[in-house]
Amino acid sequence: LYGGKYGVLERLSVQMQDGMFKLRGRMDSPPPDIVIVGIDDRSVDHIGKWPWRRDILANLIFAISQGSPQVVGMDIFLPEQIDEDTSGRTDLLAYEIYVAGNVVLPIYFSLSEVGIAPISAPEPIMGSAIGNVRDFKRATSYLTCAKHIYFPSQALVGTACGFGHIN
Secondary structure (H helix, E strand, O other): OOOOOOOHHHHHHHHHHHHHHHHHOOOOOOOOOOOOOOOOHHHHHHHOOOOOOHHHHHHHHHHHHOOOOOOEEOOOOOOOOHHHHHHOHHHHHHHHHHHHOOEEEEEEEEOOOOOOOOOOOOHHHHOOHHHHHHHHHHHOOOOOOOOEEEOOOHHHHOOOOEEEEOO
16 A cells, blocks of 8 residues: 555545645744744845855854744754865854754654664764654554654754754
8 A cells, every 4th residue: 555655645645634734724924932034035045045055054043043042943954064064164053053052953754665764873862852763663563664864964963952853
């Protein structure tokens, strides 16, 4: 029934999710205590093409933290990149994330194949909820989990206050 990414169950799941969003109705704006900082065409026209360098993201984290948010959730996957890591821009971003003290970094799960992924996560990530992934197999035998888990750049891992998946 699964048959790959576009199997019967996958299509059914997507159709059910679409139906639930239609039933919920349109959401015009987030609640007043939530601010969404989006990267839109106007931002790209002003700052430059995407993806932005990590020093630009560091400036963005700094500017957001000046508003004293309770938490900042980044929806931008930041894997290791040799040019960013060796230029010092990743270190600058890591510093701003550390100083902010409330930034949640993303983890990406590859769901292209069925099976429990072998986890070799950096220690700070294993201390968060992701460490419980191993218990999923004991909890249920039919759970479809990630084939692979992609973590943020090692330089950023120790600076985040937490981690969350962006699938």
